Each structure stands twice: as C-alpha cells, then as structure tokens.
Amino acid sequence: MNIIAIMETHGVFYKEGPLRELADALRQQNFQLIFPGSSADLLKLLEHNPRICGVVFDWDDYGLELCPEINQLNEHLPLYAFINTHSTLDVSTNEMRMALCFFEYTLGVAHDIAQRIVQYTDEYLDAITPPFTKALFTYVKEGKYTFCTPGHMGGTAYQKSPVGCLFYDFFGENTLKADVSISVTELGSLLDHSGPHLEAEEYIARTFGAEQSYMVTNGTSTSNKIVGMYAAPAGSTVLVDRNCHKSLTHLLMMSDIVPLWLKPTRNALGILGGIPQSQFSHESIEAKVALTPGASWPVHAVITNSTYDGLLYNTNWIKQTLDVPSIHFDSAWVPYTQFHPIYNGKSGMSGERVPGKVFFETQSTHKMLAALSQASLIHIKGDYDEETFNEAYMMHTSTSPSYPLVASIETAAAMLRGNPGRRLINRSVERALHFRKEIKRLREEADGWFFDIWQPEDIDEADCWPIEPGEDWHGFRDACHAHMYLDPVKVTILTPGMDQQGTMASEGIPAALVARFLDERGVVVEKTGPYNLLFLFSIGIDKTRAMSLLRGLMEFKRAYDLNLRVRNILPDLYAEAPDFYRNMRIQTLAQGIHDLIQQHELPRLMLNAFDTLPEMALTPHQMYQQQLRGNVETVEIEKLAGRVSANMILPYPPGVPVVMPGERITDASRGVLDFLLMLCSIGKHYPGFETDIHGARLGEDGIYRVRVLKE
Known part of the structure; x- marks a missing residue:
C-alpha cells in the first residue's frame, strides 16, 4: 500500500541532493517510490493506482496547478511540497483544507522528514478506514487467544488436517483470523447495534443519505423480508410490484397479509417495464381493494427500482403521489444511485422527508459494488419504531454473523465517499457509454448483420434516458412522460430476429445461442431474453473485460457467417447431446430455435x-x-x-x-x-x-x- 510519488525537479542542483536523501530514507521505511516525469503522468498514476499514499513535489514548479487537480481525484491524499527561501506561499483557502505539508530543501534532515511522512501516511490510512473495519483489523493484529467460537480458532484447526491446509492456504491467514465470535466485546454487536457495529451503521447512513441504515449479512432477500415483517401486520393489505423478486413472494407466504398487485408492462422483447403512473392513483388502488376479497386500504407498498433491465422510476413523484404511509423501494441492483448526478430523484433515499410517510430502500451491496456475496443494506428515511423494527431484524439475522462480510459492507460504503467514490461511479458510467458507442460503430461498419443495442438513437452524453411516449426505440406501448429512465450501466444487446415492436424477421439468432457461445469463452451474461442479452457494467468492469465482451461478439459473428459446425464452436453444448448435434451447423441451430419461437407467436405472448x-x-x-x-x-x-x-x-x-x-x-x-x-x-x-x-x-x-x- 505504501507508495510515494516523487516529482522530478528538472535538474536543479540544490534540490536534487535533499530529494535523493529523502528517497533513501523513505526506502529504509519500506516505502515503494515512483518518479513521474510530469503532472500529466502523475495524475494518470493517481487515477489508476489507489495504492499511492502521498506525493512529494516542488511547490514553485507544480503547487498552484497540481494541488487542485490531485484534490479532485482524492481530497484526503497527503501532499508534501518542498520550498526554498524565495518561494511564494500563495496558498488559497481551498488548499489550506487539503492534507498539505511543507518542507525546506535542506541536507541532513531526510530521516526526520521520512518519519513525518510515515506519521502522515498512518493518519491518512486511519482516516480512510471505516470504523468497524478498523476495529476488526486492530483485533486481528493483536492476535488474542480465544476460547470461544468459531471452532477453527483463527485458522489453527485447518492446519491440523491435509485438506484443511489446502483450505487455509487458499483463503489466507487474515481472512480466517477475521472470522471471529460475537463474544468479542470490543467489536460490538450487529444484533444490538452497539460499539463499532453502531458506528458502521451511522457511517453508512451518512454515506447513502439515509437517516438510519442496517447491515444485513444474508442478502437482500432477507432485507426485503425484514422490512415487510415490520411494515405489514397480520390481516393488513400491501401493494406489491408484480415484477417483484421471489423473496417478496416468500414474505407473502410467511405473513398473513393480502397482496394487491401493481401491474407493470413488458415490451415484445420481454424487457420488464415499469408500473404505469395510473396504477399509483387513488382511484386505481380503490378499485383493486374493491375487487379483492378481504382487502382493505394498503398500509405498505413495495416497488422494484430499478427493474431487472435497468429502468429507474421518478421516485420523487411516487413518494408524493402514492397514498400509503410506508413505501419500500427494492433497489437490489442500484446501490450506487446516490453517487452520480444523473440519478438525482431516482432512488429511494433521494430528496427530503415527506410528512406522514416512511421510506425504506434495500440494496444488494454485493451486486454492483465491491462487497462479498450476501452483503446487503436497509436504509430508512422517516419516523419508525426502532425497537419493533429491530425485532423483525433479529428474526432474520443469525446470532453468529460473518464479521468479514460486515467489514465488506462497510468498506463498499467507504469506497463511495468523497471524490474517489464519485470518480469510481463516473468511470463506470463512462465505460458503459463508451461500450455502447463501440457497438453502434461496429454495427455501422459491419459487413452484413451485427448486434444492436437497446437505447435511444442519440446518446452523446451520459444520462438516464427517459422512456417517453411515442418513441419507437423502447417498444413500450403505454409509456408515461417523465416516469421511467434507462440506467446507462445496464447494457442490453439485441440480436437479429425481432424488433422492439414485435415484428419477426424471416431469419434470426436467438440470444440464448449467443449466451452459450460467450459462456464457453469465459464471458458470463447476466440475463438472456429471446433476442436480448443484459450486461452489468459495475465498478469492477474494466477496459479489459469490456474488450473481451466485444471480441466475443465479433467472434460469434465470424463463426455464424462461416456457418461452422456446432461441435467445433460449442464443444460443451455438443458434449451434452453429441448424436443430436453431430452434423448440425450454427445457422441451422439458430434458425431452428427462431422458427420454433415464431410458431409460438412470441411477440403476441410477450405483449398479451x-x-x-x-x-x-x-x-x-x-x-x-x-x-x-x-x-x-x-x-x-x-x-x-x-x-x-x-x-x-x-x-x-x-x-x-x-x-x-x-x-x-x-x-x-x-x-x-x-x-x-x-x-x-x-x-x-x-x-x-x-x-x-x-x-x-x-x-x-x-x-x-x-x-x-x-x-
């Protein structure tokens, strides 16, 4: 982690000696040094190497221009400016708020300066480490002997068995030492919300714009049930998005409540649309109540935001319009909406309180952020009964939670704070936008057919694109103005065979075939429709992965155009049924599935x-x-x-x-x-x-x- 960047001094003699001494002293303190040749080189290094923990530079050469630019990348990064007796300290108010320290060009003081850099580096790492994670790191470093659970005792038990040693070597020492018991009092309690766990929840709430947040260690499936168990007492009626996750169906099976369905739309491609505005009206809900035996006016509503295919609601409109006291936004797929301006007004925690209402938002921290699987969050804005809610929380939470999982939730939140977090999300949005443009460019340049992309025609700038009435590209018949928006990081690729209005072509390439081809080349698709493939451009997607996907799509086109044998391009599929696929070629397989879809009148099914x-x-x-x-x-x-x-x-x-x-x-x-x-x-x-x-x-x-x- 300890990398220091030292800017070159352009051959000035009296500056080189002190900097050489400092470099030697920093190496003795186990710092790794890099020497950028220019401001542009340094900024590129900082953007792509978050392990850099400090920058040494000459104030006269770089200070006024370099400091603000570094601050835009990481406002907490320690900066060490060297000055001489003639330097002009023209420091602005903004620069005074930076972690900026000045040293003079003097020989023989390098050891003292290095010691101060060690101190400032420790303070920097301490400042960016969130509270529970910090406490867990400290506990592991202390190496205490415990006589409580878990039985592997920080990994010791694994080393008593040959197969256990394999497990230990794979996962590593610190992972196993951090898997500790709830009996460790200095780490507080997840169930009682005390100590570093409480500090972590407060830290997360501030980060995500909530009034209160809860960490959940067994997925948003559980988060959804916790919210529902609290918000809907037995015998009550609940409005539920028909395109809900199955965890909400399980909630309805567990709780004796009456569901009223909010019915969304679909287009001919099978892409899940949103719930039309009319479904949220008082009159519409009144009609549902009248038609449903045992129903009363709903006490709670659940809305999936975003949809699986990346459509976000104008949540501010829903909060003001929907006449129920409690609204839950199941935002499993969009835990990042608080951190980029294009998502303003499109998340559960956006905006201010609404009198008489409480809003819940559940997020799968692991799906699109950097947390371990099963990491989830519940955010709350509005008045609620904290003690009763915690009873529902404890009903579904293990008394032996995974502390590494808790730390991953908190760390995922910490990664989003400040300028580094905003840059992280912005980079994800920009990478998705660039990929979309590449698909369009390749389609224009292709010989014959190529894949298309589900989006408006003109997407020059990053935005959440509205699903407006009367536009052909989205294929939704009854779209509402300023109601639904397409998230740019949810990229849907279209294969030939059917357009957005449901018109079938005579020839087609079903998306399932492309998904099999990509999977056998190490590229896994998130979701496959009849003629569409969904890819998630999360913060972990880099240019290498994006290029691998592009290459896979181009390889499929080449294989399809050459009409290669199935056994040669899809060996795993061939192995499942060698007699069936022995002499079959890829175009025959694609057309056969396409003809079958036509026989079943897929567009009619999808729309009706x-x-x-x-x-x-x-x-x-x-x-x-x-x-x-x-x-x-x-x-x-x-x-x-x-x-x-x-x-x-x-x-x-x-x-x-x-x-x-x-x-x-x-x-x-x-x-x-x-x-x-x-x-x-x-x-x-x-x-x-x-x-x-x-x-x-x-x-x-x-x-x-x-x-x-x-x-």
Whole structure:
C-alpha cells in the first residue's frame, strides 16, 4: 500500500541532493517510490493506482496547478511540497483544507522528514478506514487467544488436517483470523447495534443519505423480508410490484397479509417495464381493494427500482403521489444511485422527508459494488419504531454473523465517499457509454448483420434516458412522460430476429445461442431474453473485460457467417447431446430455435400474456398453509389451467414470478401458461436450451411438473 510519488525537479542542483536523501530514507521505511516525469503522468498514476499514499513535489514548479487537480481525484491524499527561501506561499483557502505539508530543501534532515511522512501516511490510512473495519483489523493484529467460537480458532484447526491446509492456504491467514465470535466485546454487536457495529451503521447512513441504515449479512432477500415483517401486520393489505423478486413472494407466504398487485408492462422483447403512473392513483388502488376479497386500504407498498433491465422510476413523484404511509423501494441492483448526478430523484433515499410517510430502500451491496456475496443494506428515511423494527431484524439475522462480510459492507460504503467514490461511479458510467458507442460503430461498419443495442438513437452524453411516449426505440406501448429512465450501466444487446415492436424477421439468432457461445469463452451474461442479452457494467468492469465482451461478439459473428459446425464452436453444448448435434451447423441451430419461437407467436405472448393476471383463489400465506398440511398434488404443467398453483412459478431469466402461490390460470389469463409452454418446448426440441423454471420440476422424461392444490 505504501507508495510515494516523487516529482522530478528538472535538474536543479540544490534540490536534487535533499530529494535523493529523502528517497533513501523513505526506502529504509519500506516505502515503494515512483518518479513521474510530469503532472500529466502523475495524475494518470493517481487515477489508476489507489495504492499511492502521498506525493512529494516542488511547490514553485507544480503547487498552484497540481494541488487542485490531485484534490479532485482524492481530497484526503497527503501532499508534501518542498520550498526554498524565495518561494511564494500563495496558498488559497481551498488548499489550506487539503492534507498539505511543507518542507525546506535542506541536507541532513531526510530521516526526520521520512518519519513525518510515515506519521502522515498512518493518519491518512486511519482516516480512510471505516470504523468497524478498523476495529476488526486492530483485533486481528493483536492476535488474542480465544476460547470461544468459531471452532477453527483463527485458522489453527485447518492446519491440523491435509485438506484443511489446502483450505487455509487458499483463503489466507487474515481472512480466517477475521472470522471471529460475537463474544468479542470490543467489536460490538450487529444484533444490538452497539460499539463499532453502531458506528458502521451511522457511517453508512451518512454515506447513502439515509437517516438510519442496517447491515444485513444474508442478502437482500432477507432485507426485503425484514422490512415487510415490520411494515405489514397480520390481516393488513400491501401493494406489491408484480415484477417483484421471489423473496417478496416468500414474505407473502410467511405473513398473513393480502397482496394487491401493481401491474407493470413488458415490451415484445420481454424487457420488464415499469408500473404505469395510473396504477399509483387513488382511484386505481380503490378499485383493486374493491375487487379483492378481504382487502382493505394498503398500509405498505413495495416497488422494484430499478427493474431487472435497468429502468429507474421518478421516485420523487411516487413518494408524493402514492397514498400509503410506508413505501419500500427494492433497489437490489442500484446501490450506487446516490453517487452520480444523473440519478438525482431516482432512488429511494433521494430528496427530503415527506410528512406522514416512511421510506425504506434495500440494496444488494454485493451486486454492483465491491462487497462479498450476501452483503446487503436497509436504509430508512422517516419516523419508525426502532425497537419493533429491530425485532423483525433479529428474526432474520443469525446470532453468529460473518464479521468479514460486515467489514465488506462497510468498506463498499467507504469506497463511495468523497471524490474517489464519485470518480469510481463516473468511470463506470463512462465505460458503459463508451461500450455502447463501440457497438453502434461496429454495427455501422459491419459487413452484413451485427448486434444492436437497446437505447435511444442519440446518446452523446451520459444520462438516464427517459422512456417517453411515442418513441419507437423502447417498444413500450403505454409509456408515461417523465416516469421511467434507462440506467446507462445496464447494457442490453439485441440480436437479429425481432424488433422492439414485435415484428419477426424471416431469419434470426436467438440470444440464448449467443449466451452459450460467450459462456464457453469465459464471458458470463447476466440475463438472456429471446433476442436480448443484459450486461452489468459495475465498478469492477474494466477496459479489459469490456474488450473481451466485444471480441466475443465479433467472434460469434465470424463463426455464424462461416456457418461452422456446432461441435467445433460449442464443444460443451455438443458434449451434452453429441448424436443430436453431430452434423448440425450454427445457422441451422439458430434458425431452428427462431422458427420454433415464431410458431409460438412470441411477440403476441410477450405483449398479451401478462395483461390479465391469474385469479387469486387463496393468498400466498393461505396456500402455503395448505402445503404444510399436505393438501397438494403434482400434475403436468400442460394441465395447470384451472388448477390452483401451490408454488410460485418463475422462469429464469428474468427471475420474477408469473404465477403466485394460490393463483389459478383462467381462460382470460391463459397467455401465462402459453408462455411457459413455449419455454418448455424450446428445451424439449433442443438439448442444452432447457429453461430453469422455479416451481416446476423437469423430469427425466422431459416433462415439467408443478404442484397444485388438491381438488
């Protein structure tokens, strides 16, 4: 970590001696030194090497120009300016707020200066390390002997076994020493919100613009249940986004509450749209209450923001309009919206309080930020009962939480603070924008077909692009003005075969085929639709990864145009069914799946299948109770119509339920079943392209079966 950049002095004799002495003294203190030749070189190094912990430079040569530019990159970085007796200390008020220290060009004092740089470096590292992480680091360095859990005792137990040694060597000493017991009092308690854990929550709340934040160590699936358990008492009614994550369906199965569905749109490509503004009106909710047995005016609402495909709401409008006292924004996929101006007014914690309302926002810190898997946050703005909320929190939180996981949540927040954090998110946005432009450029230059990208025509600058009425590019029939916006870091690539309005071409390349090709070359797609592929440009995506994706897409085009054999370009797919794919070529496979999709009239299914929801015969909670009593049976999925589904049924992708527990598919909602049968048909005809359908079990005979309420 300890790298010091020393700017060159352009051959001035009386300056070179003291700087050489200082360089030798810093090496004795175990600093690594680098010597940029210019301000531009230094700024590039600082931008791409966050391990640099200080800059030494000549005040007369660099000071007035260099300091503000470094400050824009990292306002906390220690700066060491050398001056002589003739230097003019023209220091502005802004520069006085920097970590700026002055030294004179004098021989024989290098050791003292190096000691001060060591001190300032330690202070810098201490200042940027968040409170819980700092306490955990300190505890590990102290090396205490404990006689409590966990049983591996800081990794000691692993070293008593051959396979344990393999595990120890893979994960490393500090990881295992940081896996400590809740009995370590100096680290406080995650459940009691005390000590460094409490400091971490306060630190995170300030970072994300919340009034209170909670760290959750088993994912946003759990965060969603915690909020719901607190906000919706038994017997109450809740508004739920129909495109909700399955964790919210599980909440409905756990809690005896009545759901009213907020029904979003989809376009012909299967891209999940938002909930239209009309669904939020008092009249619309009143009508839902009147049509739903046992329903009353809702006490709570859950909205998925953003959608899986990267559409963000105008959350300020929703907060002011939606007439419920408690609103939960499930923002699992967008924990970064507080840190770039293009997201203003589009997040759960944006804006001020609204009298009489409380807002919750849940975020998967691990999905798009730098935290370990299962890291999640709950943010709150507004008045709530802290003690009752904590009971719901403890219902779902282990009494033995992972402390390395807690530290990763806090560190992810720390990475977003100040200028370095804003630069991190801005770089992610800019990289996604550059990639989008590259796809467009390659499409214009391509010989024949090439991939397209789902976005407006003109995207010269980074922005969240509005889904406006009357525009063809997005394909949503009933878009609302200033309501939904496309997040630039969620990049959707389109394959040939169907346009946004649902017009099918005679030839096509289903996206699942491209996804298989990329996967066999080490590029994993986040989500695959019929003719679209979703890629997430998180802060961890660098130019190398972006170029690998571009290269993979170009390699697919080359292989497709040459019409190579499946066994040569998709060896893993060939290995799954060698007899079926023995002589098949890639264009034959693509066209076969495309023809099958046409036969099932996919555009009609996508636009109409979800217009009419299945009928709620039982609430999800009531249906689960029937399951517990064994009052269920199994039928082939083709026979699902007219029966009450025991489980939620959701195909991956996109991983949102299409049938809820307790719902019955009627003639009016038959399109949902037709959609599921189409997915089943593709896998039946083409091995390796089976759809993962949660709630339906695929048997060895190739038939999907589902559980239903006994008649």
